[in-house]
Amino acid sequence: MKKVFIRTMGCQMNVYDSLRILDILNNLGYEETEAYEDSDLILVNTCHIREKASEKVFSELGRYSKLKEDKPDLIIVVTGCVVQAEGEDFLERAPFVDIALGPQNYHHLPEKLELIGRKLKKQVIEADFPVQTKFDFLPSPGSRTYSSYLAIQEGCDRFCSYCVVPYTRGAEYSRPAKDIIKEAEIMTTSGVKEITLLGQNVNAWHGIGTNGEPWRLEDLINRLADIPNLLRIRFITSYPSDMTSELLNCFTSQKKLMPYLHLPVQSGSDKILRAMNRRYTSSEYLDIIFKLRDLCPEIAISSDFIVGFPGEEDKDFEQTLDLVNKVDFASSFSFKYSPRPGTPGAAMKGQIPEEIKSSRLDVLQSLLQRQQERFNYNCIGKVLPVLLEHEGKKTGQLCGRSPYLQNVNLEADKKLLGEIIPVKITGANLNSLRGEQAI
Numbered sequence: 001m002k003k004v005f006i007r008t009m010g011c012q013m014n015v016y017d018s019l020r021i022l023d024i025l026n027n028l029g030y031e032e033t034e035a036y037e038d039s040d041l042i043l044v045n046t047c048h049i050r051e052k053a054s055e056k057v058f059s060e061l062g063r064y065s066k067l068k069e070d071k072p073d074l075i076i077v078v079t080g081c082v083v084q085a086e087g088e089d090f091l092e093r094a095p096f097v098d099i100a101l102g103p104q105n106y107h108h109l110p111e112k113l114e115l116i117g118r119k120l121k122k123q124v125i126e127a128d129f130p131v132q133t134k135f136d137f138l139p140s141p142g143s144r145t146y147s148s149y150l151a152i153q154e155g156c157d158r159f160c161s162y163c164v165v166p167y168t169r170g171a172e173y174s175r176p177a178k179d180i181i182k183e184a185e186i187m188t189t190s191g192v193k194e195i196t197l198l199g200q201n202v203n204a205w206h207g208i209g210t211n212g213e214p215w216r217l218e219d220l221i222n223r224l225a226d227i228p229n230l231l232r233i234r235f236i237t238s239y240p241s242d243m244t245s246e247l248l249n250c251f252t253s254q255k256k257l258m259p260y261l262h263l264p265v266q267s268g269s270d271k272i273l274r275a276m277n278r279r280y281t282s283s284e285y286l287d288i289i290f291k292l293r294d295l296c297p298e299i300a301i302s303s304d305f306i307v308g309f310p311g312e313e314d315k316d317f318e319q320t321l322d323l324v325n326k327v328d329f330a331s332s333f334s335f336k337y338s339p340r341p342g343t344p345g346a347a348m349k350g351q352i353p354e355e356i357k358s359s360r361l362d363v364l365q366s367l368l369q370r371q372q373e374r375f376n377y378n379c380i381g382k383v384l385p386v387l388l389e390h391e392g393k394k395t396g397q398l399c400g401r402s403p404y405l406q407n408v409n410l411e412a413d414k415k416l417l418g419e420i421i422p423v424k425i426t427g428a429n430l431n432s433l434r435g436e437q438a439i
């Protein structure tokens with residue numbers, strides 16, 4: 001077997017894509033290795049969302065290019081959003097890369113490898129948005145862990161003024177329901193118990209259902225829940241304006257849908273939300289949260305925040321803190337605004353100095369961390385159903401996830417991997433819970 005080393009950066013969609021690429025490579029006789037020095041092929045799946053993410057790609061590639069000096073037959077493949085954003089310039093910046101493929105082109109990897117293997121080409125790049133979707137050409141998914149991602153929607157038409165995703169992933173596209181159901185069934189046959197449905201704007205998913213009727217996300221979730229071995233369903237990432245009441249109701253009516261919602265708000269200031277081209281106000285966001293808490297009081301709410309967007313004054317930032325205090329988040333991701341070339345935000349007046357961004361981020365993150373810690377501490381003494389996913393670092397330790405997506409560590413027999421067992425929570429910190437098997 002030839003060996004492939006895969007390095008994945010960026011979001012869950014890239015994690016999913018990397019596994020689909022591994023499915024392709026498995027069919028070509030490659031097996032995965034954890035050591036890049038031993039590999040015949042290195043695949044770097046890249047992210048362009050913030051400047052730092054993008055820069056990291058080139059510093060990592062530097063390391064792999066050194067290895068190629070000693071191993072001239074080593075093939076270096078780069079996929080993902082940086083390739084899409086840079087286009088032809090990418091190969092000039094990284095002349096040692098053999099194959100560069102955008103996020104909608106990776107199903108063409110076998111034919112590109114053939115070109116490089118037979119030395120018909122020195123370098124190849126493909127970074128466009130083909131009419132036919134890659135999903136029609138991918139092999140069946142191979143084995144997955146007990147919890148797996150499944151892309152149901154890709155691309156975005158929202159054009160938030162800071163964001164590169166509409167340019168790197170293309171227009172919004174919903175996969176057909178029957179293809180999603182088939183993929184979920186294949187996954188569960190190979191042992192998957194939990195599926196997280198993925199999309200850049202996942203709650204905009206729509207399609208024709210198996211009954212011939214138009215379906216929205218809640219219909220798809222309910223249909224997937226009929227798969228007997230599928231025990232848990234999640235979806236990520238949702239856009240606030242697409243949180244319909246039918247979808248909110250699904251959190252009470254569908255027991256397999258986990259009580260966790262990631263709903264990025266970005267800012268608590270209506271002025272900044274408008275400038276970001278987010279199409280909701282802070283009070284509309286709060287309405288969704290309060291409605292959801294009424295329906296499902298235990299729900300864990302998570303979010304994304306950007307501080308230091310152009311024009312953000314102290315009072316705008318205060319409004320973000322205010323919103324955070326009103327919601328009480330169970331977890332979150334927060335970032336300093338990073339101007340991205342080609343997006344409207346980068347050209348806006350009122351760019352915020354780096355020091356102000358940093359100090360606002362510190363204040364916001366310490367508030368959010370206190371909330372997350374409190375959420376975790378409040379679980380102590382409770383018995384939570386935990387899906388045991390893998391062995392821990394310590395011998396005898398297993399790691400799993402609570403319904404609220406918290407990491408839970410406990411001692412248990414590894415025969416229980418893949419099962420959902422009741423766990424009494426005995427301890428908590430910012431990033432995980434400890435517990436013991438409750439019988």
Ligand code: SAH
Nearest residue numbers: 162163200237264304305306335336337338
């Ligand atoms: N589709 C999702 C998010 C995609 S990107 C949504 O609409 O919410 C993930 C997160 O990265 C975003 O929620 C945002 O908080 C952050 N992000 C995106 N572009 C950014 C930029 N230019 N600077 C800083 N953070 C950014």
Ligand code: SF4
Nearest residue numbers: 156158159160163165
């Ligand atoms: Fe980016 Fe906005 Fe689309 Fe999310 S909704 S992917 S933040 S443009």
Ligand code: F3S
Nearest residue numbers: 010011047048049081
């Ligand atoms: Fe990054 Fe592309 Fe995902 S820019 S966040 S890998 S969609």
